[in-house]
Amino acid sequence: MQFNKSDLPKIKECADYIRYLSLMSVEYANSGHPGLPLGCAEIGTILYNYFLKINPEMPGWINRDRFILSAGHGSMFLYSLLYLAGYKFTLQDLADFRQMGSITPGHPEYNIDMGIETTTGPLGQGFANAVGLAIKGKMLAARFNKPGFDIFNYRVFTLMGDGCNMEGLSSEAASIAGHLGLDNLIAIYDSNNITIDGSTDITFTENVALRYEAQGWQTAVCDISDIEDFYQKLAALSAVSGKPKLLVVKTIIGQGLDKSRGSHEIHGAPAGVSEIAYFIQNSCMKKIYGKEYPDEINDREKLSAILGKLVKEKAPLKDNTSVTDFFQQAMKKNSQSYHAWTELFSAYSSKFPKEHDQLLNSMSFSIPERLAKDLINFKVDKADATRNIAGKILELCCAQIPQIIGGSADLVGSTRATVKGSVYINKNDFSGRNIAFGVRENAMGSIGNGLSLGGMLIPFTSTFFTFFDYMKPAVRLAALMKLKHLFIFTHDSIYVGEDGPTHQPVEHLNSLRLIPDLLTFRPGNAMETAFSFLYFFENMEGPAVILGSRQKLDQAVFNLTGDRGVFYENFKKGAYIVYETERTTKPDIIFAGSGSELSLALESAKIIETQDKRNVRVVSIPCLELFHKAGDEYKTLLLGDRFTPMVFTEAASHRALKLFYRKNMMIADIEDFGLSGPAHLVGKRFGFTPDAIAENARQLLKET
Ligand SMILES: Cc1ncc(C[n+]2csc(CCOP(=O)(O)OP(=O)(O)O)c2C)c(N)n1
Structure with missing residues (x-):
C-alpha cells in the first residue's frame, strides 16, 4: 500500500492496538515480554501495511516476502501483527498466549501456514536464518528466473534487538551477507539501549551502524518518534541494490507506559494493571474503554480495578474493527502483487515448461529411484576413510538431486563435502551449488537452516566434528524445526591423531544423540555410509548428521557379503548382525560398536572365538537412535537377553550413561x-x- 501522511493517525491507532493486545496477553499469561512490542508497534504497522508482499490467504506463496522476528522473545509483537494481517490467529489465541496447547507459545515456532517463517528465541539465530533465506532467494532466482519473468524476487525483513547484535553469530552472518551483497535482505535494528540486566551503557557501546558499514552494508539511522522519516528511510534503503541493508531505529522500550517506559523492568515481565490503565487513558484505546466504562475511564485506580477483574476472568480481548479494517484494506492491496505473480507464473509455465516442471518437482522432493538403487548397491574396491567415501557418495547424490546445495567452513579439502562439477556462488552469480562459508561455523549452521526453511533446496554443511560445538545451536534448531539439513562432520574421533586433543571429539557423539528428532549416523564401512545418505534422502523430513572418519578403516568390515536389500532393511532399524560363530539365540558374548570401532569389535570377537572357543556375535550400530526406536523385540534379537554379556566399543565418552548403569x-x-x-x-x-x-x-x- 502507498504511504500517505494522512494515514499517520491511523498508524498510531494500529500501534496502540498492538500495544494493547501485547500488554493484555502477557498480563493474562502472567509471563512474557511486553517491552519490545510496545517499543516497536509502529515498526510492525508500517512493515505489514506498506512493505511486505504477502498474502495471508496463501501463506506458503513461494515468492512472498519473509519477515523474521529475530528477537523472538517479543513474540506477542508477531502474533498481534499476524492476527491483524489475517493469518489464522484469533483474539482468543492471543488471550491464550503461553498456555498449554495454544498456538501462541512463548517464542515463535516455525509454521509457514501461520506466517511464522522460523523458530526464534535464541538471539541471533533468526537474523542468520534471514541471511540464509536471502541467499536462497538469490539462488532460486538464478535457477528459475528468465528475462521478464522474475519468479523469485522476494525480500527478507528481520527485526533484531541489542541482544541479537551483541551475539557473535550476527557478526558472522552479517559478514557473509555483506560479502555476497545480499540486497534482498533488510534488517531493522530495534535500538532501545536496554537488555535484561539494564542499560547497554554497561555492555554495548560500539557503533553498530559503522560495524555493518564496514561489513559492506548500507545503513541509515532514524527515530521511531518520526514515523514518516522511518517510512522514508526504510523505503529508500529497500531500493538500494548491491548491498544488504540495516536501518537502526531508535525506540523506547515499553513505550506508552508510565513508570516502566524506558526501563529494563518492562523487558520481560507483565506491566501490571496500573501501568495498563495509564496506557489506556493515554492512548487510542481510551475511546474503546471509555464507551464501556465512561465513569471510570479517567480514574486510574478505578480503571485498574476493572482491568484487574478482566485479567482474573481472562475476559475476551477487545476487538478494534477500525484497526482490523485498515490492515485488511492494506492486505487486499498488497495481495495484488500475489495475483500479478500468479499470472506471471502461469505465463512462465507455458513459455518455460521445463523450468516450470523442475520448480514444481523441487517443491515435492522424493529420491530418484535410480539413485536409491545406486546407493543400495554402492561398493568400493578398497577400504578407505569414510570421509572420502562420503565425498564420493555425495557426488553421486548431487548428480541426481539438483536441490542439493551446500558447503563447508573452509575445510572442503578435509571433509570432502562439495558439489563436484559446480562452482561457488558469488556476489554476481548465484547459479553455483557450492557456498564458501569461510571460517564461520556458527553462521554456517544457521544459514544452512535458513536455506532449508520452506523446502525447495536441501542444504548440507560440513566441518570437523570437534567444531560442531560452534554449530550446536543450529543443529538443535534444525531438529526442533524438522528441517531437511544434512550435517557432514568428519575427523570423528581420537583417531585424528597428530592434531591432538583440541581436534579430537570425545563427548560430541553422545551429545548429538541427546538432541531429540536428530539422527546421527556413524557408518563403519562403505555400505553403511551409502545407506546413511539413502536413509536421509529417502526417509527423513528432518536433519541428520553423517560422521566420517579421518583414517582409513579396516578392510575386514568393508566388504560384507550378503543381500544388500536385507542389509538395508536391518540398517533402517539402526543395527544389524555382522558376524556370528553360529546362528543361535544365545551367544556366549556379544561385541558391538559403530564407525571405526566396528572392526575392533570384530577383531576382538574373533580372538575370543578362536582362543577361548566361545560362541560370539558382532553387532554394528550405525545409528543408535534408530536402534532405540526399533523396539525391544529387535533389540533382544540382536543383543540377547539382559543376562548376555556384551562389550560395546566406541571411541567416544559415555560417562553420563555409565554413571547410572546397572544390570537392571x-x-x-x-x-x-x-x-x-x-x-x-x-x-x-x-x-x-x-x-x-x-x-x-x-x-x-x-x-x-
Ligand atoms: C542466545 C541467547 N542468550 C540469551 C537469551 C536470553 N535473553 C532473552 S532477551 C535478552 C535480552 C535481549 O535484549 P534486546 O535484544 O535489547 O531486547 P529488548 O530488551 O529490547 O526486548 C536475553 C539476554 C536468549 N534468548 N538467547
Missing part, C-alpha cells in the same frame, strides 16, 4: 523438547511428578 536400570528423563505453558503443568505433562516416578520404580521392582 531405569532412567527417568525427557525425550522431547518440552512445550509452552506454566512450568508445573509442563513438568506434569512429561512425567516429572513424584507419583509418576514412583509408579515407574514400582514396575521395575516387579520385574526384578
